Amino acid sequence: MSPEIVAGPMVPEQFTLAAKRRDTADTWTLELQAPSGERSRFAPGQFAMLSAFGSGEVPISISGDPGDGRLAHTVRAVGPATRAICAVEPGQMLQVRGPFGRPWPLEDLAGADVLVLAGGIGLPPLRPAILALLADRARYGRLTLLYGSRSPEQLLYPQELEQWSARGLEVELTVDSAGPEWVGHVGVVPRLVRRAELDPEGTVALLCGPEVMMRFAVAALAQRGIGAERVYASMERNMQCGIGLCGHCQLGPTLICRDGPVYRWSELERWLAIREL
Amino acid sequence: MQTLDELIAHSPVFAGLPAAHLELIAGCGINERFEAGSYLFREGHAADRFYLIREGSIALEVDIPGHGRRVLETLGQGEVVGWSWLFAPYRWQFDGRAAHATHVIAFDGACLRGKCDSDHELGYELMRRFAASMVERLQATRLQLLDVYGGAHVA
Numbered sequence: 011m012s013p014e015i016v017a018g019p020m021v022p023e024q025f026t027l028a029a030k031r032r033d034t035a036d037t038w039t040l041e042l043q044a045p046s047g048e049r050s051r052f053a054p055g056q057f058a059m060l061s062a063f064g065s066g067e068v069p070i071s072i073s074g075d076p077g078d079g080r081l082a083h084t085v086r087a088v089g090p091a092t093r094a095i096c097a098v099e100p101g102q103m104l105q106v107r108g109p110f111g112r113p114w115p116l117e118d119l120a121g122a123d124v125l126v127l128a129g130g131i132g133l134p135p136l137r138p139a140i141l142a143l144l145a146d147r148a149r150y151g152r153l154t155l156l157y158g159s160r161s162p163e164q165l166l167y168p169q170e171l172e173q174w175s176a177r178g179l180e181v182e183l184t185v186d187s188a189g190p191e192w193v194g195h196v197g198v199v200p201r202l203v204r205r206a207e208l209d210p211e212g213t214v215a216l217l218c219g220p221e222v223m224m225r226f227a228v229a230a231l232a233q234r235g236i237g238a239e240r241v242y243a244s245m246e247r248n249m250q251c252g253i254g255l256c257g258h259c260q261l262g263p264t265l266i267c268r269d270g271p272v273y274r275w276s277e278l279e280r281w282l283a284i285r286e287l
Numbered sequence: 288m289q290t291l292d293e294l295i296a297h298s299p300v301f302a303g304l305p306a307a308h309l310e311l312i313a314g315c316g317i318n319e320r321f322e323a324g325s326y327l328f329r330e331g332h333a334a335d336r337f338y339l340i341r342e343g344s345i346a347l348e349v350d351i352p353g354h355g356r357r358v359l360e361t362l363g364q365g366e367v368v369g370w371s372w373l374f375a376p377y378r379w380q381f382d383g384r385a386a387h388a389t390h391v392i393a394f395d396g397a398c399l400r401g402k403c404d405s406d407h408e409l410g411y412e413l414m415r416r417f418a419a420s421m422v423e424r425l426q427a428t429r430l431q432l433l434d435v436y437g438g439a440h441v442a
Contacts, residue, residue, distance in 0.1 A: 130436035160436040186431050188358045190348065193386055196358045198430045204423070205363055220435040226426075 019253045022105035027098050033084060034164050038096045039073060042081040042104060049079025054116060054138030055244060055272045058108030059252050065094035069249040071135035072109060077145050084134035110252040111271050114139040114216055115242060122214045123151040127227050129158045129199055129219025133166050135244045136218050144177045151212060154180040158199040161185050162192050199223060200230035210235030218244040228275055238276040245271050261287055291316050291392060298339055300367050300416050308409050315398035321385035328383045335396050337369030343389025348382040361386055367420055372396025
């Protein structure tokens with residue numbers, strides 16, 4: 011059987027780990043090189059299925075810059091599969107399937123103010139979108155990032171946050187708990203939504219973080235006049251095949267790996283209200 | 288230059304109050320400035336005031352023996368700091384520190400309680416507004432207690 015016959019979205023490719031950066035105590039950013047050496051093509055918001063040899067496969071959002079074509083993932087080591095992925099060293103191989111899924115609707119945001127809300131490891135799926143927005147800065151109105159984390163030490167990409175700020179992204183950081191040396195906000199992201207200067211009529215929100223945080227954030231956005239039809243969220247369920255065949259990531263009538271992971275909140279809220287789903 | 292009642296009329300907590308009530312409230316307030324790092328109040332001390340932040344931010348802190356000071360919450364422009372003036376024994380429950388150079392309107396709690404006692408319409412309206420602020424902060428605190436970033440989140 012020739013390789014051409016077996017190749018397809020269910021067959022992983024061997025990527026080389028080109029670079030590895032430790033972001034926090036348990037989170038690494040991995041830069042991957044395609045076997046062909048070609049640039050990777052992906053859209054902000056898409057994900058790939060990653061695995062280290064001999065361990066399970068997991069869906070990980072792409073955190074790389076779509077402008078430079080280098081595939082990067084920011085991975086938090088929380089289970090056997092992600093710990094094995096994070097243990098891979100530069101020069102070694104990772105198996106990759108993808109990219110998969112519906113991206114952030116950046117084409118539809120031209121002229122709008124964009125409010126980006128991220129919680130914890132929810133920032134990496136938004137990083138490609140932020141970089142794309144900043145690469146075409148004049149095309150958009152006010153750009154704001156409200157980013158929350160457990161503690162100052164767990165904030166991702168601290169140097170980049172400063173660079174993004176210098177390039178025209180208003181950045182507000184908040185943490186759940188901090189010592190007195192921290193001069194940023196302490197509190198949850200929805201509190202920042204209540205305080206943010208924004209024009210509700212002209213604002214679209216992009217949202218990613220733990221689901222409960224997103225629910226509270228959406229409620230805060232609604233109070234500020236930004237309805238669910240102008241909120242996009244990146245969702246997470248038990249994605250396995252990545253191409254809408256296995257059904258593990260079903261939410262109501264939708265398969266998150268195929269129809270998402272990015273949804274307009276108004277598409278989802280009915281299904282999120284059903285706890286059994 | 289704006290008068291105090293004009294200033295507080297634009298704050299979320301007092302917005303929409305009738306002019307007579309704004310004047311009564313403003314009569315108990317004065318402008319104050321705090322340098323970054325200075326304390327507005329300390330746990331256990333008499334809570335004879337509350338503050339409306341005009342500019343800057345205030346960190347609510349608690350000292351944990353063996354662990355030092357921890358910031359529980361920060362409050363910013365347009366927000367009210369202090370509920371302890373409302374309820375006996377009128378003692379602050381936490382420390383309040385200016386996280387940045389901060390400009391506030393400080394209200395005399397006893398002065399305002401007296402006005403609320405003699406004008407129940409004002410009292411009801413103020414309690415309603417403070418209750419809304421408390422509920423919002425309670426809900427945020429509940430979310431904070433969930434420690435939502437502590438567990439696994441695939442991304």
